[in-house]
Amino acid sequence: MLANVPEELIQSLNLKLTKRPDIFLYASEEKCLLVELKEPNEDLSDHLNQLTKYCNLIANYSVQKISSFHCCLIGENINPITDLDGDY
Incomplete structure:
Protein backbone atom coordinates (compact mmCIF):
# COMPACT_ATOMS: atom_id res chain seq x y z
CA MET A 1 0.00 0.00 0.00
CA LEU A 2 2.88 2.43 0.68
CA ALA A 3 5.73 3.35 -1.61
CA ASN A 4 9.25 3.46 -0.17
CA VAL A 5 9.50 6.21 2.45
CA PRO A 6 12.80 8.13 2.53
CA GLU A 7 14.87 7.48 5.65
CA GLU A 8 15.32 11.25 6.20
CA LEU A 9 11.56 11.71 6.48
CA ILE A 10 11.22 8.85 8.95
CA GLN A 11 13.92 10.41 11.12
CA SER A 12 12.55 13.96 10.83
CA LEU A 13 9.12 12.78 12.02
CA ASN A 14 10.78 10.78 14.81
CA LEU A 15 8.92 7.65 13.70
CA LYS A 16 10.06 4.18 14.62
CA LEU A 17 9.28 1.58 11.98
CA THR A 18 8.83 -1.03 14.67
CA LYS A 19 5.96 1.12 15.98
CA ARG A 20 2.81 1.59 13.97
CA PRO A 21 -0.90 2.01 14.62
CA ASP A 22 -2.38 -0.94 16.45
CA ILE A 23 -5.18 -1.18 13.88
CA PHE A 24 -4.91 0.10 10.30
CA LEU A 25 -7.77 -0.48 7.87
CA TYR A 26 -7.97 0.75 4.31
CA ALA A 27 -11.40 0.68 2.69
CA SER A 28 -11.92 0.59 -1.04
CA GLU A 29 -13.83 3.89 -0.78
CA GLU A 30 -10.55 5.84 -0.33
CA LYS A 31 -10.97 5.95 3.45
CA CYS A 32 -8.49 4.92 6.11
CA LEU A 33 -9.12 4.00 9.75
CA LEU A 34 -6.31 4.16 12.32
CA VAL A 35 -6.75 3.03 15.92
CA GLU A 36 -4.06 3.46 18.55
CA LEU A 37 -4.55 1.66 21.87
CA LYS A 38 -2.68 2.81 24.97
CA GLU A 39 -2.18 1.23 28.38
CA PRO A 40 -4.56 2.58 31.07
CA ASN A 41 -1.72 4.32 32.94
CA GLU A 42 -0.28 5.95 29.77
CA ASP A 43 -0.98 9.69 29.45
CA LEU A 44 -2.76 10.22 26.12
CA SER A 45 -1.55 13.83 26.07
CA ASP A 46 1.90 12.52 25.16
CA HIS A 47 0.54 10.86 21.99
CA LEU A 48 -1.93 13.35 20.50
CA ASN A 49 0.17 14.09 17.41
CA GLN A 50 1.12 10.47 16.80
CA LEU A 51 -1.88 9.64 14.59
CA THR A 52 -1.49 12.90 12.65
CA LYS A 53 2.06 11.84 11.77
CA TYR A 54 0.84 8.41 10.66
CA CYS A 55 -1.85 10.01 8.48
CA ASN A 56 0.62 12.38 6.83
CA LEU A 57 3.02 9.56 6.11
CA ILE A 58 0.32 7.28 4.69
CA ALA A 59 -1.29 10.05 2.62
CA ASN A 60 2.01 11.14 1.10
CA TYR A 61 3.36 7.68 0.30
CA SER A 62 0.27 5.63 -0.46
CA VAL A 63 0.08 4.15 -3.93
CA GLN A 64 -3.72 4.41 -3.70
CA LYS A 65 -5.69 7.64 -3.19
CA ILE A 66 -6.99 8.27 0.32
CA SER A 67 -9.63 10.98 0.65
CA ASN A 77 -5.63 8.86 31.26
CA ILE A 78 -5.38 12.36 29.79
CA ASN A 79 -4.22 15.67 31.17
CA PRO A 80 -7.36 17.88 31.37
CA ILE A 81 -5.30 21.02 30.69
CA THR A 82 -3.99 19.78 27.34
CA ASP A 83 -3.73 22.41 24.60
CA LEU A 84 -5.10 20.79 21.44
CA ASP A 85 -4.24 22.12 18.00
CA GLY A 86 -6.77 22.76 15.21
CA ASP A 87 -6.73 19.13 14.00
CA TYR A 88 -9.02 18.02 16.83
Whole structure:
Protein backbone atom coordinates (compact mmCIF):
# COMPACT_ATOMS: atom_id res chain seq x y z
CA MET A 1 0.00 0.00 0.00
CA LEU A 2 2.88 2.43 0.68
CA ALA A 3 5.73 3.35 -1.61
CA ASN A 4 9.25 3.46 -0.17
CA VAL A 5 9.50 6.21 2.45
CA PRO A 6 12.80 8.13 2.53
CA GLU A 7 14.87 7.48 5.65
CA GLU A 8 15.32 11.25 6.20
CA LEU A 9 11.56 11.71 6.48
CA ILE A 10 11.22 8.85 8.95
CA GLN A 11 13.92 10.41 11.12
CA SER A 12 12.55 13.96 10.83
CA LEU A 13 9.12 12.78 12.02
CA ASN A 14 10.78 10.78 14.81
CA LEU A 15 8.92 7.65 13.70
CA LYS A 16 10.06 4.18 14.62
CA LEU A 17 9.28 1.58 11.98
CA THR A 18 8.83 -1.03 14.67
CA LYS A 19 5.96 1.12 15.98
CA ARG A 20 2.81 1.59 13.97
CA PRO A 21 -0.90 2.01 14.62
CA ASP A 22 -2.38 -0.94 16.45
CA ILE A 23 -5.18 -1.18 13.88
CA PHE A 24 -4.91 0.10 10.30
CA LEU A 25 -7.77 -0.48 7.87
CA TYR A 26 -7.97 0.75 4.31
CA ALA A 27 -11.40 0.68 2.69
CA SER A 28 -11.92 0.59 -1.04
CA GLU A 29 -13.83 3.89 -0.78
CA GLU A 30 -10.55 5.84 -0.33
CA LYS A 31 -10.97 5.95 3.45
CA CYS A 32 -8.49 4.92 6.11
CA LEU A 33 -9.12 4.00 9.75
CA LEU A 34 -6.31 4.16 12.32
CA VAL A 35 -6.75 3.03 15.92
CA GLU A 36 -4.06 3.46 18.55
CA LEU A 37 -4.55 1.66 21.87
CA LYS A 38 -2.68 2.81 24.97
CA GLU A 39 -2.18 1.23 28.38
CA PRO A 40 -4.56 2.58 31.07
CA ASN A 41 -1.72 4.32 32.94
CA GLU A 42 -0.28 5.95 29.77
CA ASP A 43 -0.98 9.69 29.45
CA LEU A 44 -2.76 10.22 26.12
CA SER A 45 -1.55 13.83 26.07
CA ASP A 46 1.90 12.52 25.16
CA HIS A 47 0.54 10.86 21.99
CA LEU A 48 -1.93 13.35 20.50
CA ASN A 49 0.17 14.09 17.41
CA GLN A 50 1.12 10.47 16.80
CA LEU A 51 -1.88 9.64 14.59
CA THR A 52 -1.49 12.90 12.65
CA LYS A 53 2.06 11.84 11.77
CA TYR A 54 0.84 8.41 10.66
CA CYS A 55 -1.85 10.01 8.48
CA ASN A 56 0.62 12.38 6.83
CA LEU A 57 3.02 9.56 6.11
CA ILE A 58 0.32 7.28 4.69
CA ALA A 59 -1.29 10.05 2.62
CA ASN A 60 2.01 11.14 1.10
CA TYR A 61 3.36 7.68 0.30
CA SER A 62 0.27 5.63 -0.46
CA VAL A 63 0.08 4.15 -3.93
CA GLN A 64 -3.72 4.41 -3.70
CA LYS A 65 -5.69 7.64 -3.19
CA ILE A 66 -6.99 8.27 0.32
CA SER A 67 -9.63 10.98 0.65
CA SER A 68 -10.21 10.82 4.40
CA PHE A 69 -8.80 9.44 7.64
CA HIS A 70 -10.70 8.43 10.74
CA CYS A 71 -8.51 8.09 13.83
CA CYS A 72 -9.09 6.91 17.38
CA LEU A 73 -6.67 7.23 20.28
CA ILE A 74 -8.01 5.00 23.02
CA GLY A 75 -6.92 5.05 26.65
CA GLU A 76 -8.02 6.13 30.10
CA ASN A 77 -5.63 8.86 31.26
CA ILE A 78 -5.38 12.36 29.79
CA ASN A 79 -4.22 15.67 31.17
CA PRO A 80 -7.36 17.88 31.37
CA ILE A 81 -5.30 21.02 30.69
CA THR A 82 -3.99 19.78 27.34
CA ASP A 83 -3.73 22.41 24.60
CA LEU A 84 -5.10 20.79 21.44
CA ASP A 85 -4.24 22.12 18.00
CA GLY A 86 -6.77 22.76 15.21
CA ASP A 87 -6.73 19.13 14.00
CA TYR A 88 -9.02 18.02 16.83
